[in-house]
Amino acid sequence: MTDAAPRRRGRPSRTEAEQGPAARDRILAAARAEFSERGYDKTSVRGIAKAAGVDPALVHHYFGSKDEVFAAAIEISFEPALIVPAVVGEGPEGVGERLARFFFGIWENPATRAPMLAVIRSAVTHEAAAKVLRTFVLRRLLERVAVDLDVPEPKFRAELAASHMIGIAFVRYVVKVEPLASVDKEEIIAMVAPTLQRYLTEA
Known part of the structure; x- marks a missing residue:
């Protein structure tokens, strides 16, 4: 009896493929945990697969x-289609508070904090993580908020808001400087x- 031919990279067995969404969800959960704990550079596809079984x-x-x-x-932490209407749907008044409440709510929730820690810790040293931060935090969320508010220079305003919130998150949740932590x-x-409100609404 001859040994079975080795599987080609990227071609799962029929048994594995039939696991469908459950297997995909396990991979995502394992990836969030691995990236959060080890950072981008020290996480491998093999390690994620092992953790996911x-x-x-x-x-x-x-x-x-x-x-x-x-x-x-990381994307699971951000659902712009739901978030943007919730932040801007009531109009410009109070948008700064709603945005701050949403952003820091993500960090206070252990389920969504882990992937955010992975992004922040890795973005400084790895372009893939920096790209995720730019794509999901800035372009898919904050820029859309600014555009929906119909203000001048929405991209610049979004970048100011992002830098403000990400800086606070880094000091509070990553570096853990007291008393902010x-x-x-x-x-x-x-x-x-009030600062976010000024960034996003004042002419």
Whole structure:
């Protein structure tokens, strides 16, 4: 009896493929955990597959490259189609507070904090992570918020808002500088919201 021919990279077995969405969800959950714990550079497709209990070929089958599985693992934290109307739907008044509440709410939720930590920690040293940060935080969320508010220079305003919030998140959740690291979220929102309001609405 001869050995079976080795499987080609990216071509999962029929058994693995039939696991369908459940296998894909396990891969995404494992990827978020691995990227959050190890950072981008130290995370491998093989490690993600092992954590998810699947063959590495299945990871390639669903997502292609390591960059693509990273982006997919992070994207779940952002749903612009739902977020943008919730932030701007009530008009310009109060948009700064709604945006701050949404953004810091992501960080306060352990389920969505993990992928955000992975992005922030890795963006400084790896372009793939920086691209995810630009794509999901800036272009797909903040720029759309600014455009929907119909203000001059929406991209520039979005970048100002992003730099403000990401800077605070880095100091609070990554570096954990006190007292910012332990102050109540509501205090941060109260201080940050007027600045975001000015960035996004003042002519």
